[in-house]
Amino acid sequence: MKNKSFLIAAALLLAGCESFGPLHDKPAHAPATAKEAAPPPVKKALPPPPPAEPEVPDARKALGAGIEMYKAGNFNGAIKQLSAPELANADKPLQLEAIKYTAFSYCVTNRATQCRQQFVKAFKLDKSFDLSPGEKGHPLWTPSFERARKEAAKKK
Numbered sequence: 600m601k602n603k604s605f606l607i608a609a610a611l612l613l614a615g616c617e618s619f620g621p622l623h624d625k626p627a628h629a630p631a632t633a634k635e636a637a638p639p640p641v642k643k644a645l646p647p648p649p650p651a652e653p654e655v656p657d658a659r660k661a662l663g664a665g666i667e668m669y670k671a672g673n674f675n676g677a678i679k680q681l682s683a684p685e686l687a688n689a690d691k692p693l694q695l696e697a698i699k700y701t702a703f704s705y706c707v708t709n710r711a712t713q714c715r716q717q718f719v720k721a722f723k724l725d726k727s728f729d730l731s732p733g734e735k736g737h738p739l740w741t742p743s744f745e746r747a748r749k750e751a752a753k754k755k
Contacts, residue, residue, distance in 0.1 A: 658689035662697055674704040695721055695728060706740035714740060718747030726751070 665680035678701055686697040702717035718740075721728045730744060 656689075657685040658693050661685045662689075662693055665697060666700055669700050669704055674708050677701070677704045691724060695725055698724070699730070699734075702743070703740055706743055711743050715743040715747045715750075718744050719750055722747060722751035 661680060661683040665677045665683075665686075668674075668677035668680055681697040681701045681704070686694060689697075698717050698721045702714045702721070705711075705714035705717060718728075735741065
């Protein structure tokens with residue numbers, strides 16, 4: 600009886616396995632044939648490159664270099680740099696800043712006439728041109744600035 604029970608259990612076990620059918624009718628992943636191209640490998644997306652520094656216009660570079668020369672005490676170098684063609688064709692605020700520092704450079708090198716002429720040039724470009732509160736009252740350029748203001752007012 601033991602054998603009979605064992606045989607019945609074995610038969611049921613085999614029958615149970617057979618009822619599910621074959622596990623793999625066809626391969627899950629068929630190898631690529633010569634005619635079929637393998638799909639390209641999935642690439643990880645690279646992070647976007649960091650944004651490039653914005654290009655500084657030549658006029659802005661020339662103005663910055665001229666102001667640095669002025670601050671370093673290289674007044675003749677500043678005059679030359681601030682008279683660059685890039686600044687002559689720049690927008691009005693850049694031109695006015697270049698003219699102002701050129702005037703300051705002339706004033707601190709005891710060239711009062713050229714200093715005044717630069718201020719006159721600034722007033723021709725912008726009738727409302729003025730010095731900042733920290734620049735007003737300076738003993739070297741205030742006299743030239745005031746003369747230029749009066750001269751520009753007469754020409755109206």
